Amino acid sequence: MAFNYAFQQIVNLKSSQKTQAEWHLVDSIGRLRSEEHTLNDLYHLKIELSEMITNVVTETVSISHMVLLQEYSEHLDQQITNKRQDVQAAQQVVTEKQEILTERMVDEKVWSKAREKAFQNYTALLLHKEQNALDEMATNRFKRVQ
Numbered sequence: 565m566a567f568n569y570a571f572q573q574i575v576n577l578k579s580s581q582k583t584q585a586e587w588h589l590v591d592s593i594g595r596l597r598s599e600e601h602t603l604n605d606l607y608h609l610k611i612e613l614s615e616m617i618t619n620v621v622t623e624t625v626s627i628s629h630m631v632l633l634q635e636y637s638e639h640l641d642q643q644i645t646n647k648r649q650d651v652q653a654a655q656q657v658v659t660e661k662q663e664i665l666t667e668r669m670v671d672e673k674v675w676s677k678a679r680e681k682a683f684q685n686y687t688a689l690l691l692h693k694e695q696n697a698l699d700e701m702a703t704n705r706f707k708r709v710q
Contacts, residue, residue, distance in 0.1 A: 567686050575675045582668040589661040596654040603647040610640045 569575070617633050 567683055569679050569682055571675070571678070575672075575679050578668070578672040578675045582665070582672045585661070585665040585668040589658070589665050592654065592657045592661045596651070596658050599647065599651045599654045603644065603651055606640060606644045606647055610637070610644065613637055613640060 613633065613636060617637070620630070620633065
């Protein structure tokens with residue numbers, strides 16, 4: 565007699581949902597890292613531009629060139645502001661995915677524990693039947709010997 569859990573499909577579904585939630589979390593973390601990397605690149609560009617402006621100030625440069633550098637600096641500032649918002653949004657998504665994964669893990673654990681409990685009950689019942697059979701055999705032998 566093999567153990568057959570009636571809700572095995574639900575256990576499998578919960579396990580699959582947990583795995584899927586893990587993949588979504590990994591994906592969102594990857595996006596967050598990408599956004600952070602892009603933000604770092606923008607910061608480095610801003611630093612390089614500041615150094616360039618500092619070096620240009622000591623030289624004779626046309627006003628149009630200085631205006632161009634200033635406009636580029638403002639553009640980088642706007643890009644940095646936008647990218648910070650993107651990073652915050654990505655962090656929020658990661659947090660949401662972590663919460664979903666936690667829920668999925670709890671669901672899977674509940675169903676797995678229910679399956680384990682059913683298996684323990686099945687095993688106990690099997691052992692009880694086996695013990696009853698052995699007791700009956702011993703009783704029959706004892707009656708034959710007398």
